[in-house]
Amino acid sequence: METRLLEIHPRELKFIFELNKDSLCSIQLTNKTVDHVAFKVKITSPKKYFVRPKVGIIEPNSTRGFTVRMQGQQLAPPDMLCKDKFLIQSTVVPADTTDGDIISSLFVKEGGKYIEEQKLGVILVTPSISPVFTPVDEASNNLCKAVEEIVDQEPLNKNHVPDNKTEPRDVVEKEPEPASLANNFIDSNEDNAEMIKHLEELKLKLSELELKLCQAQNAISKLKEEKQISIQETKFLQENFSELRKKELNRVQVGFPVLYLYMVALVCTFLGRLLR
Numbered sequence: 001m002e003t004r005l006l007e008i009h010p011r012e013l014k015f016i017f018e019l020n021k022d023s024l025c026s027i028q029l030t031n032k033t034v035d036h037v038a039f040k041v042k043i044t045s046p047k048k049y050f051v052r053p054k055v056g057i058i059e060p061n062s063t064r065g066f067t068v069r070m071q072g073q074q075l076a077p078p079d080m081l082c083k084d085k086f087l088i089q090s091t092v093v094p095a096d097t098t099d100g101d102i103i104s105s106l107f108v109k110e111g112g113k114y115i116e117e118q119k120l121g122v123i124l125v126t127p128s129i130s131p132v133f134t135p136v137d138e139a140s141n142n143l144c145k146a147v148e149e150i151v152d153q154e155p156l157n158k159n160h161v162p163d164n165k166t167e168p169r170d171v172v173e174k175e176p177e178p179a180s181l182a183n184n185f186i187d188s189n190e191d192n193a194e195m196i197k198h199l200e201e202l203k204l205k206l207s208e209l210e211l212k213l214c215q216a217q218n219a220i221s222k223l224k225e226e227k228q229i230s231i232q233e234t235k236f237l238q239e240n241f242s243e244l245r246k247k248e249l250n251r252v253q254v255g256f257p258v259l260y261l262y263m264v265a266l267v268c269t270f271l272g273r274l275l276r
Contacts, residue, residue, distance in 0.1 A: 005033060015125070026067050026068075029090075036093050040106075043084070055221065
C-alpha cells in the first residue's frame with residue numbers, strides 16, 4: 001500500500017530512567033484512512049514493560065493511544081543505551097469488529113493479506129534536576145532570618161549599660177518575640193515535612209495499584225485470546241465431525257443397493273437350480 005494505515009507519534013519511546021523507579025510513556029496512533037484498523041503491540045522484552053491496551057480498534061480519521069510502563073531497574077544499562085524494540089502491527093478489519101474480536105491469527109500474513117509493521121526504539125534519559133521552592137524551604141529561610149536577628153541583637157543587649165539616674169519605669173524590657181517566632185517556624189517546618197512524607201507514601205501506593213491494574217489487564221487480554229482460540233478450535237472440530245458423519249451416511253447409502261442386488265442374484269441362482 002502506498003499510504004500508511006497508522007501514523008505514530010512519537011516515533012521513539014522516551015523513559016525517564018531512575019534506579020528502582022517505574023517510568024511511563026504514551027504513544028498516539030492516528031488512523032487517517034476510511035477503514036477501521038486493528039493494531040497490536042509486540043515487545044522484545046515483555047517482562048520488562050506493561051502495555052495498556054495491547055490491542056485495539058481505531059475508527060476512520062480518529063486517534064487512539066496506549067501507555068507503556070517500564071518497571072524500575074536495579075542497574076543502569078551501559079552508556080544509558082537500551083536495545084529493546086516495540087513492534088506496532090496494524091491491518092484493516094470490518095467495521096463491526098470490536099477489541100474482543102482481536103486474536104493473534106488476525107495479524108498473520110497469509111493469502112495476500114496486508115499487515116503493516118512499524119518498529120519503535122527506546123531512549124533512556126536522566127531526570128533533570130531543577131531547584132523547586134517548597135513551603136519547607138520558606139520556613140527554613142524564615143527560621144534562619146529569625147535566628148540572625150537574635151544573634152544581631154545579643155551584642156547590643158550585652159554592651160548596653162543603663163544609666164543609674166534613669167528611673168526603673170523608663171527601662172523597657174525586651175519582649176522575646178523573635179524566639180517565639182522561631183518556635184513557630186520550627187513547628188511549621190515539622191508539619192510540612194510530615195505532610196510531604198505522607199504525600200510520598202500515597203504516591204508509592206498509587207504506583208503499586210497502577211502496576212497491579214496493568215498486570216490484571218494483561219491477564220484479562222491473554223484469557224480473551226485463549227477463549228477466542230478455543231472457540232475457533234471447537235468450531236473446527238465440529239465442522240470436521242459433521243463432514244465425517246456425512247461421508248459415513250453417504251457410504252452406507254451407496255453400499256445398501258449393492259448388497260441388495262447381491263442377495264437377489266443369490267436367490268435367483270438358488271431358484272434356478274431347484275427348477276432344473
